[in-house]
Every structure is written in structure tokens, then in C-alpha cells.
Amino acid sequence: MNFLYAAYAVTWVIHIGYLTTLVRRYARLKKEIAELKK
Amino acid sequence: MKRWFPILGIVTLALLSYALYEALVAAPTERTMGDVQRIFYYHVPSAWTAFLLFFLNFVASIQYLVRRKPGVDRIANWIVLGIAVAICIGAYVVPPPAGVERSAVATTGLAVAAIYFLVRKLFPGDRADILAVVTAEVGVVFCTIVLITGPLWARPVWGIWWAPGDIRLTSTLVLWLIYIAYLMLRKFSSSGNTAVIAAVLAVFGALDVPLVYFSIWFFRTQHPQPVIGGGGSIDPRMMQVLLINWVAFLFFAYLVSWSRYRLEVIKREVERAQGMQELMETRAR
Amino acid sequence: MSGVTRATLIKDLRLEWRSKDAINSMLFFALLVVVVFSFSFDPIAEESRRIAGGLIWVAFLFASVVALNETWARELRNQVLDAYRVSPAPANSLFVAKALGNFIFVCVLEALMAPLFIVFYNLRALGPAYQLLIVAPLGTWALVVNGTFFAALSIRTRAREIMLPLLLFPISIPAILGMVSATTAILSGENSARFYIVLLAVYDVVFTIACLALFETVLHAE
Numbered sequence: 309m310n311f312l313y314a315a316y317a318v319t320w321v322i323h324i325g326y327l328t329t330l331v332r333r334y335a336r337l338k339k340e341i342a343e344l345k346k
Numbered sequence: 347m348k349r350w351f352p353i354l355g356i357v358t359l360a361l362l363s364y365a366l367y368e369a370l371v372a373a374p375t376e377r378t379m380g381d382v383q384r385i386f387y388y389h390v391p392s393a394w395t396a397f398l399l400f401f402l403n404f405v406a407s408i409q410y411l412v413r414r415k416p417g418v419d420r421i422a423n424w425i426v427l428g429i430a431v432a433i434c435i436g437a438y439v440v441p442p443p444a445g446v447e448r449s450a451v452a453t454t455g456l457a458v459a460a461i462y463f464l465v466r467k468l469f470p471g472d473r474a475d476i477l478a479v480v481t482a483e484v485g486v487v488f489c490t491i492v493l494i495t496g497p498l499w500a501r502p503v504w505g506i507w508w509a510p511g512d513i514r515l516t517s518t519l520v521l522w523l524i525y526i527a528y529l530m531l532r533k534f535s536s537s538g539n540t541a542v543i544a545a546v547l548a549v550f551g552a553l554d555v556p557l558v559y560f561s562i563w564f565f566r567t568q569h570p571q572p573v574i575g576g577g578g579s580i581d582p583r584m585m586q587v588l589l590i591n592w593v594a595f596l597f598f599a600y601l602v603s604w605s606r607y608r609l610e611v612i613k614r615e616v617e618r619a620q621g622m623q624e625l626m627e628t629r630a631r
Numbered sequence: 632m633s634g635v636t637r638a639t640l641i642k643d644l645r646l647e648w649r650s651k652d653a654i655n656s657m658l659f660f661a662l663l664v665v666v667v668f669s670f671s672f673d674p675i676a677e678e679s680r681r682i683a684g685g686l687i688w689v690a691f692l693f694a695s696v697v698a699l700n701e702t703w704a705r706e707l708r709n710q711v712l713d714a715y716r717v718s719p720a721p722a723n724s725l726f727v728a729k730a731l732g733n734f735i736f737v738c739v740l741e742a743l744m745a746p747l748f749i750v751f752y753n754l755r756a757l758g759p760a761y762q763l764l765i766v767a768p769l770g771t772w773a774l775v776v777n778g779t780f781f782a783a784l785s786i787r788t789r790a791r792e793i794m795l796p797l798l799l800f801p802i803s804i805p806a807i808l809g810m811v812s813a814t815t816a817i818l819s820g821e822n823s824a825r826f827y828i829v830l831l832a833v834y835d836v837v838f839t840i841a842c843l844a845l846f847e848t849v850l851h852a853e
Contacts, residue, residue, distance in 0.1 A: 315385040315498040316370075319392070319491050326487045327602065334609055340616050344623060411848065523801035530797055537787035539852035546845050546852075547784065547798065550777075553841055554802050561805040561830055565812060568822050 351601070358601055361594035365587075373587040385499040386584075391592035393492045393518065395599045399485035400521060405465050406478040407548035410541060413474070423463075430459035475541040476614075478548065479532065480606045482525050484599060489522045511566035513559060520558045524551040635720045639728035646705070647736065653701055657694035657740045664690035665744070669751040677819075683752050684814035688807065691741060692774065696796050698736050699778040702729055703786055712786075715850070722847040730779040730842075737771050757820030766817070766824065769831040770810035773838070777802055780842040783849050806834045 369387035376383035412422040433455025437448045469477045496515050497507040510516060528551065532544050580588070647653055668686050672679045706712050715725055748754060756763065778799055785794040800807075813827035 311498050311502045312382050312384055315495040316366075316388060318494050318498070319388050322487060322491055322494075323598075323602075326484075327605075330602075330605055330609060333613075337609070337612055337616055340620070341612075344616070344619050520801055520804050523804075527798045527801055531784070531788065531794065534788045534790050534794060536789055537852065542848060542852040543784050546849055549845070550802055550838075550841060553837055554805065557805040557830075557834055557837070561808045564826050564830070565808060568812070568816075 351604070354597065354601060358594070358597040361590075361597055365591040365594040368587045368590050374581065374583055376584075379503050382499060382502045385495050387587055387591045389492060389495040389499060390588060391595045392488045392495065393514075394592055395595050396485050396488035396492055396518075396521075398596075399481045399488065399599065399603070400525065402461070402465065403478050403481040403485060403525075404548055404552045405462055406469065406474045406481065407545035407552075409462075409466055409469070410474040410478065410545045411549070413471070414542075423466075426459055426462045430455045433458070472541075475545075476607060476610045478541075478545065479610055480603050482528050482532075482548075484603050484606060486522065486525050486529060487602075488595075488599065489518060489525065492518055493522060511562060511569055513562045513566065516562050517555065517558050521551075521555060524554065633721075633724050635724040636728045636731075639725060640731050643728065643732040644735065647732075653698045653736055654739065656697045657736070658743065660697055661690045661694045661740060661744050662747070664693065665747055665751050672752055679752060680754065680757070680818045681815055683748070683754055684818055685811045686752075687748055687814060688770070688810050690744065691737065691771070692807070694740055695733075695737050695771075695774050695778060696799070698733055698740075699775070699782050699799075700792050700795055702733060702779055702782045707786060712850070722850045723843050725850075726779065726783075726842065726846040730776050733775045733779055734772060737775060738768065741767055741771065754818060756818050758817040758824065760817065762817050762824050762828065763814065765828055766810060766813045766831065769828065769835055770806065770813075772835050773806035773810070773831060774799075774803060776835070776839050776842055780846065780849070783846065806831060809834065 365387075369384055373384065373387065375381055408422070412419050434452045437451035437455065442448055442451055465474065465477065493515070496518075500509075500515075501507050508515065524547075528544060528547050531547055532540055535543060537543060664686065672682075703712070706715075715722070778795070781798040781802075782795050784798065785791050788794045809827040809830040813824040813831070816822045816824040816827065
């Protein structure tokens, strides 16, 4: 049974993790745009 | 597209929640495997989504390579049309493998051609390269999930984490390895033509996949192995839940890919601007 | 074989004969595998014949990567590739010469290592041993043709030495499965290696054509 919850949990952990990297990369780009505009 | 994003986001969230409920609560419990079988409702849609994304990567890579010379481009169009027609005709002439409908094969042939020409229309020039990067990355994410949920399902049900002769799991592993290599190549390349080199690798990968499938298929006829994931027919109610989950994950994959696409477009513009700035600074000095 | 191919091949062979760089490093790695794994072998057991196939090809695989990494290094150092791009010589001649050169090196290695394997692992083929003479070249060519190509792909990457095996291994899996299973089948005599030999042949044909078709693109893409 734990395998079932583990599988579902892992799925969402990975998806959320990937989305977090996207958000962080986006934030870094925003900072670089601000640098360029200066 | 940008203004649709919040609405689609909410729709996707709703679909995913509904699909989750269906998978965990509403779907009937499997007789032999019990509740653990419900992993199937996340494992299989992730696999189908990953394969779809990798197929898109293959199409985008071919497009990118083929479009560099207009003559080759035209030949490629005819070849794709020819293949689609051949599949459609073949579906009704040649007896299909067991359990596969003739109409399904024909539809697949048409879908392949449709996807090829859609990508051609919607992603001209460099955009095909961006599509390739995006589909490779998101595909790897989904593929990782397939490779983790697979063993998690196999262990309680069949007693083993992995069987090297299991066609689906091993082919998926090879596909995963190929695309990890693809992403590493993109990341570590210091060439100006990374797009071309990556596209060539994608083509090699695509050539490899049928060979992998075939080689493992023969391997298992010599070394009988348990079929992880079971074969045979599926209860229609389970099929329904499966499809609901697949649709939900397709929406989700679309939104993630779209976000990644936007990110890549902005990233390339920033890099171009940075390059220009450095050029100006060097000239000013 | 075109003049360019022959000239390049002879040049590479001569350079290698004088320095023996590649063959020495390859021998070292292969010997390492043989000796280390000989400790895990029970010389009388039937099991050893089943494992030996895999071990032999692991040794050759690692050794080949050593040679493959060096394939284009000399050309890179002396700007030969730029000269090639500008010259009217067909790109494929260069590729064929390099691939053949690597093929010869690895075959020499295999010939040197084979007696050692037989001795250290007490090998005796229960199946038709002559088939090994078919499996070895087919398998070697599968590794070498893709290896030479991917070595060219990895030229302009950071961490070049790791990029080659990283690219090569996933794509080579059907070939590796074929080589190992064929060798095991021949050694243990339990099943026929014929299908695996056909698999290796198909793999070789498919990827040789692919490499020849795409090498020019890669050469000009650097």
C-alpha cells in the first residue's frame, strides 16, 4: 500500500521540482534583463 | 496564448484533481493485485505522454536538419506523405498484430503525417530547435516518473524491482538514457551549431529505438521473464479512468511545455542582447 | 577505397605503429578487467561460461572508448579538420578512414586478449566456436562506427572524454545485447546465436548508412 502512495507522491514531487527549476531560471533571467536595461 | 494560460491552468488543475479522485477512489479495485494496481493510472499516462513528447522531438529535429536545404525539405515532405499513405493502405491489406484494430493503425499513420506538417507550419526556422529542447526536457521529466513508478509497482506485485528482459521498461530506460545524453550534449556543447549536432543525435536515437525493442523481444524469448505491467484486456471502467488521467496529464504537459518554451525564447533573446552589448563595449573601447 | 581514405588510413596506422599510444592504453584497461574479474570466477562452474560473454565485451567496450577518444584529437590539435572542410575531398573518405583505423586497432586488441581470456577464465566453447569469428568483427564494427561518429559530435564540447561514452552507450545497447548474448550462446552452447548475428548485421548496416549520410553535416557544423 505504501508503494501506491510513494508512487503518487514521487510523481508530484518530480513535477513540482521541475516547475520550481523553471521558476528559478525565469527569475534569474528577469534579473539579467534588469542588468541589461541599466 | 498568454491570456489563456490562467484559464487553462485552472482547467488543468480541476482535471488533475478529478483524475486523481477517479484513480484512487472511484476506479474498481483489481482482483489479483489489489490497490497497488492504481499506480497504473499514473504510470501508463506518463509513459504515453513521454513517448509523444519524444516523438515531437524527433519530428522537430528532422525538420531542423531537413530545412537547411530546400531541395531536401521537399523530398522529406513527399517521403512523409508516402509513409502515411503506405501505413493507411497497409492497415487494411496486411493483418495487424493481435489486439490491434486496423482503424487504429490507419489513424496512427495519418496522425504521424499530420503532426509532421503541423510542426512544419507552426515552428519555422529556429523555433523547431526550441521545440526540440523543450520536448526533450519535459519528456525526460515524464520518462523519469515512468521509470520510478514502474519498479514501485513491480516490487509488491511481482516481487522484483526490475527484469532486464521486460520490453517496455527496458526500452523506456534506453530512451531515457538517450535523451539524458541529448540534454547533456546540449548543455556542454561549446559549438556555435549545437542545434544541428543535437538534431543528428535525436535522429540516431530514433533509429535505435526499434532496434532496442526488437533485440529485447528476442532476448526474452530465450530467457523467459515475468511481464511487468501484465498483458491482456482491461476492464472498460479502468480504461475510462486511464484515459481521464491521460487527458489530464496531456493538459498538464502542454502547460509545462509552453512555459518552458517561453523561458527558452526569453533566454535566447537575453543571450543575443548580451552578445550585442559586449560587441558595443568592445567597439567603444 | 578512395585515395584519400587509403592515405589517411595508412598515415594513422603508421603513427600508431610508431607510438603505440592507443594500443597500450587499451591493453591496460582490458587487462585490468580480465585480472580483477578472474578473482570472482570459479574455474570449474558452469556459471562462468555464462558470465564470461558479458565480461569480455565490457573489457573491449572500455578499451574501445580509450581508442575512440583519441580519434580526432590529433586532427584537432593540428587544424586538420579546417583544412578538410575547405578541401574538395568528400567528408566520408575521412570518416571511413578513421573508422577503419579504429576497427583495426580494436581487432588487434581482441586478437591479443583472446588467449588471455581463454586462460584466465578457463573458457571452452560448447557451441560452434567459429561463429565467434563472425560475432567479433560485427560487434566491433558496431562499436567503432558509432564511436567514431560520436567522437566527431563531441569535438566541440566541454568534458569531451565523458561525452563520448555518454552518447555511445545508450545507442549501442541493442548491439551490446547482441554481442553479449551471441558470445554467451556460443560459449554455453545453450541456444543458437544466429538471431543475434542477424541483429548485429542489421544494426551495422543501419548505422553505417546513418553515419555516412550525416557525417558531412556534422563536419561542417563545428
